Structures are given as structure tokens and as C-alpha cells.
Amino acid sequence: MTTPKTGEMLHLRGNALDKGEPVALPLTQSSMYHLPGAPDGHPNYGRVDNPTWQHLEHVLAHLEGAPCLTFPSGMGAISAALFATVKSGSRILIPSDGYYVTRLLADRFLSNLGVHVTERPTTAFGDGGFDGFDVVFVESPSNPGLDMIDLSAVAACVRAAGGITIADNTTLTPMGQRPLDLGIDVVVASDTKAMGGHSDLLMGHVASRNAQIMERVKEWRRVSGAIPGPHEAWLLHRGLETLDVRFDRMCSSAQVLAQRLAGHEAVKQIRYPGLPNDPSHALAKAQTQRFGFLLSITLESEAKAEEFINACPMLRPATSFGGVHSSAERRARWGDDVDPAFIRLSVGCEPVEELWQAIEASLNAL
Template sequence: MTNPMLPRAGEMLHLRGNALEKGDPVALPLVQSSMYHLPGTWQGERSYGRVDNPTWEQLEHVLSHLEQAPCLSFPSGMAAIAAALFATVRAGARLLIPSDGYYVTRRLSDRFLANLGVEVVERPTTAFDRGGFDGFDVVFLESPSNPGLDMVDLADVAKQVRAAGGVTIADNTTLTPLGQRPLDLGIDVVVSSDTKSMGGHSDALMGHVATRNEKILEAVKEWRTFSGCIPGPQEAWLLHRGIETLDVRFDRMCSSAQIIAERLVDHPEVQKVRYPGLQGDPAHMLAVQQTHRFGFLISLTLASAEKADSFINSCPLLRPATSFGGVHSSAERRARWGDDVAPGFVRLSVGCEPVEELWAAMDAALG
């Protein structure tokens, strides 16, 4: 599928440059200040470090360009998710979340939102629309799901929820704006953990919220200001730098993941492989319709926890780590965190290594 974001990715690299004055630095300056010079009467200038920061503003300009919607940055993906939820739910509201999505979203909902009078309902991704959406104020989606890589029809759910009077929030961390466009499919709010492939270098915790709904945007901004849940300028600067290579990194990672997934299917040590780019994958047809790339995450199941640990820990080109989306390929056995998966289930994040070198190392470790 032709990716309509590629021209925007090129334009993104020059967003700042085309607005520079003679003698301005080409690289984004890092503004590390909690105060601004404010003599006289305040007339809308930057006021305080918890409210305004020039480095954030340039980062959000780039994020908004990619999302084609206003964006606000946050100090982590969960901070972005929390802001989106606290801006849209209220006491007495009903919230629907995926039972097989990122477990911290479920913990936030069960342990905090439920205590504030929000009714939390869970459904698996593959049956997410079963029972309809009447009576739900907010519907939170994750497609592909993490870590199982099941998918849901975002456009269909968005249409149904809107007709029922609710709001949709989609976590697009795994595919980024280059791989999937939830807002264009009718979703109201997108959240992302930019700690992952958006930043790409595993050196900064960041996240963002994007929405074309002005009322929700204002509520999210107020939540950030009043809660103090703000990103640090250094992290914003690192994310801005990382995004400049997102197109190149994401292309390499997705292309390599397709090759590796196809080889894993035929490997005698692998019992099961999930990757939306595989023709036989349960999510393949929906992924073809809904996404521009199939992503860089692969799930594979080995015979036991011991075999999974041996594979991960003995492969010199895999980092055993609990995040994903970095330039270094990484993997982890998700059952150790309590996910409802087989003991030998491995979430593999394909990085930017040359694919043949990476495959040779993985093949040897599997053997």
C-alpha cells in the first residue's frame, strides 16, 4: 500500500528550517528554564515552565504535522493515556477497555478510575464489538493489541461509538502515524508512547495525545497544566531529534520484520507466529485494509519458558528488555509480567540491524 505520509515525513524535516531567520541555529535549541522575563502586564506571553516551553512547542509542531491534528506532549505514554482518560471520563461514566491490551492501562482503570466512580468493562480485541457500545461514554481501543497483535476495525467501532454518543481513544504506539491513521478512520483521540519507535533510541520516556476535538484538547491541556504532568525539555529535545529519523527507521524495521516473520513460520523450534503481514495471520485482511505498514512487532511461541529465555538471553543481537521500538532489536517473555499468554510466548521487536545478520543470530539462538 502506498503510504500517504511519506511526503509529509519529508516536509517534517524542514518545518523548523523553513521558518528560520538568518543566523538562527538549524538544530532545535534546548530551552531549560522554569521562568520567563515578564516585566509589566502579562499579555499572553510564555509565563511559567509548567505551562510553556519553546522546546515542547517545536516538538508538538512536528507531532501535529505527523498526526495532522493538534498534539500535546507528555512525560510518558502512560501519562498521555491518563490525560486522555481523565479528560473524558467522569464519576458514573462507563469505560470499555481491551482485556488483552497493555496491562498498565487496565491497572490504571481498575485501581484508580473505578475508585472514582467509573464503571470499567473489559472485552477481548477479537470480540470487541460483541454486545455493541450503547451506554459507554468512553471506548479505549488498542490495535494491534499488545502483545498478542490482534486487530479491531477502528473505523467501524468509531462509527458505532459515535452513533451511541460515546468517545473513542486509540493507542497507536505499535504502528505510529506512519503505519496507521486512527484519526482519519474516525477515532476521536489518539495516544502514543513515544518512548518506543517515535523516539527510537531507548533514551527518553515520552508520549503524546492527538485530537481534532477542540473541547477534548482543551481538557487534556488543562489536565497537564493542573496535574503538573509535563515533559522535561531535555526529553522533548531527544524525542524531536529521534522523530527526524522515524521514517528511515520505521521502514527498515517493518521490512525486516516481514522477512523474519516469514522465516519464523517455517522454523522447527517455533510453535506459533503472529504478525499481521503474514497472509495466514488472523489479522492480515484487516491490516491490509486499515494500515499502511504491518509494523515491527512479532509474537512467537516456543515450547517452554526455558526455551524462550534461552533464545532471548543467548542471542547476541537481541536485548532482553521490557520495552520495544528501539534501533536495537529486543525481546521478552511476556508471561513473566503476568500477561495471559503461554509460558514460551515471546514479544520480538525488530530493530535496525541488517536483516541477514539479525536472522543468522536469531536462527542460531533458536537452535
């Protein structure tokens, strides 16, 4: 698998500049373009073209190693990928323990349009095979359980059965896992998380080496109007410039914290793919470049889980993940099928010893 050349990424714009042009990416905040005569392929309207998007997509394509299109949220990207690949009568397979909003989209909207939806748990995703499925949507590691799927094996089986695969790679980003290199047809991600990294934007993207699929995704964006705002695109571009540094810090810190949390008496159960005894460890070691910045712990009770989160000064009690600040939440409050005391912990960029001292003190006080 190839690794993104992040140094080269930082100079994609700079090496194409003419003398006197700004080094920082300009923000183009316009819905109209000067367009006398026939359009002739020129930018024509803000729902179709924006120079800030275009450069952002150039950078994302460099990271993914494939053409890329941006959307106003992760679910915007997931919706585009699905609506571009299914039709009435299509059969799709999705994880029953993945991000719950993807399941809601399939159940409440796609199924009403004549799409047949099947759900399987991540740990038994291949049971029953993939014959007859037009689209197989995978999420590895699963959110929030952190179970993994053998992406290469699934991609090969689905392709042999005549279907296409879509992988949600939000939790690991292109820095930690490269689904397209493993044979997956389409990657989607919420750039709201680690890609942006500062909890100040909503964005998502779709990437694929299949030109026909990307043309359909582009048409969906143009016709549906599911376009990113130029300011959000500008913010994401700025966030990507520090992704390599942030991701490295977050993953390294998560490994340290997971090892220490595994030995704390207040922790009943811990999941982190980087722990040798984790059920996902062997597959993660073979399939990913990093083990990620997400881990989960289960405490004794819902009350103690809430107390731990709310009392720790270095954990923001907030939904979402991937920010420079560490955050935590009980996922059962959103209806995920987990223990009431299950906590998803997103490790940020704080100095790891300072972060551990705060977490340990909060656990010790329970």
C-alpha cells in the same frame, strides 16, 4: 488516508528561520521567563510553556494531522486522555488483552472515582455493542497479542451511540496507521518506543481534532503538572527526524524474519499481521500502511524461551520495544495472559541477514 509528508516535516523549523538562527532545535532549559507587567499571553512559567515542547508538538501535529500535546510518558498521555474525558458515573470500555498498565489505571484509580469499567477481548470487542459507553478505548494491534480491531467500524458505532473513542497507536505510529483518519476521536501513544527510537527517553503524546477535548487535555497537563522535561522533548524531536527511515527498515526486516520464523521447527506458533495466514492479516492489509515491526513467537517451553532470548547476541532481553536494537521478552513474566513460552520480539535496525543469522543460530541451539 493521508500519509505524513516526512520530507516537509524535516524542514518545518528551517523554513521559518530568520537569518542567523540555529538550524538545530535549541534546548530551552528554564522554569522562568522574563515577564515584566501583565502576562498578556506571553510564556510565563515552565509548567505551562516551553519553546522546545512547542516545536516538538508542531512536528508531532504534522505527523498526526491534528493538534498534539506531549507528556512525560505514554501512560501520562493515556491518563490525560482518560481524565479529560470521564467523570464520576461514566462508563468506559477497554481491551482485556491490551497493555496491562491501562487496565491497572482503570481498575485501581478510575473505578475508585465512580467510573464504571468494562473489559472485552480484542477479538470480541464489538460483542454487546457500544450503547451506554461514554468512552471506548481501543488498541489495535493489541499488545502483545497483535490482534486487530476495525477502527472505522468501532468509531462509527461509538459515535452513533453518543460516545467518544480513544486509540492507543503506539505499536504502529502515525507512519503505519492513522486512527484519526479512520474516525477515532483521540489518539494516544508512547513515544518512548519507536517515535523516539533510541531507548533513551520517556515521552508520550495525545492528538485529536476535537478542540474541546484538547483544551481539557491541556488543562489536565497544566493543573496536574504531568509535563515533559525539555531535554526529553529535545531528544524526541531529534529521534523523529529519522523515524521514517528507521520505521521502514524495521517493518521490512520484520516481514523477512516472520516468513522465515514461520518455517522454523522450534517455533510452535507465530503472530505477525504481515503473514497471509495470520488472523489479523486481512484487516491489517485494509487498515494500515505497514504491518509493523513487532512479532511474537511461542517456543516449546519457558526454559527454551529464556535460553533463546539470553543466548542471542542480537536480541536485548529487555521490556519495551521500538528501539534501533532488536529486543525480546517473555510477556508472561509481567502477568499477560499468554503462554509461558510466548515471546514478543521487537525488530530493530540491524542488517536483516546478520540479524537472522543470530536468531537462527540461537533457535538451532535449543
